[in-house]
Amino acid sequence: MLKFIPAAFCLLVLWNSCSQPAPQTAEDTIDPAILISCEGIGPVKLSYSYEDLEKQFGAKALSEHENNVTGKFTGLWEGEPRHINIYWKEKHPPYKNIRYLEVNQADGPYTTEKGLRVGISLKDAVKMNGDMPVTFLNFYAPGNSGQILSFNGGDIEKETPCISGRVEIAGNRNVREDELAEFREKREVESYDRLLERITGAIGSIQVRNE
Secondary structure, eight states: OOOOOOHHHHHHHHHHHHHSOOOOOHHHHSOGGGBEETTEETTEETTOOHHHHHHHHOGGGEEEEEETTTEEEEEESTTSTTOEEEEESSSSSSOOOEEEEEEOOTTOOOBOTTOOOTTOBHHHHHHHTTTOOOEEEOTTSSSSTTBEEEOTTOHHHHHOTTEEEEEEEEEEOSOOHHHHHHHHTOSEEETTOGGGGTEEEEEEEEEEEOO
């Protein structure tokens, strides 16, 4: 037997549903000062020159470094959670063109619209990538170990094709020596590698490339 719901109750339910605020998107809530996008990282834009950095942030906020693998780069706000590294296309000053920006502080504020940030687990990054795998250089590879090579056409690559980064080991458990020796032989690793169920990966840095 059909039961009729009083009209007043229906109107109350309809009013409540209409009065609820629409869920906010990540784009609405993320402060541009901490947003990682294809324009840059936070207040640092890929279009900036060294002179622009000095004008925007002051010479005292900048520091010069050199890495055997990546070459010369400029640090902004070194020693702070908001620290950003700037890598140049030029090998010598004056530096006019940024090659890529990088953040590697787990306590840093920076995030993409989808929530990709330094310190999250590799498994969470794969979920953000629409469950498509992340391919990277082996943790044990010489040189640029852990460098992300591809998001394999997943959501991260579709929404922010400029994004790259590095994966690092966050922990491991119950890994036999023979398994580890076999794993070390691989130059490239995919996030669905069976041994990564016991070797925990995390995002160690995020890079925004100007390419």
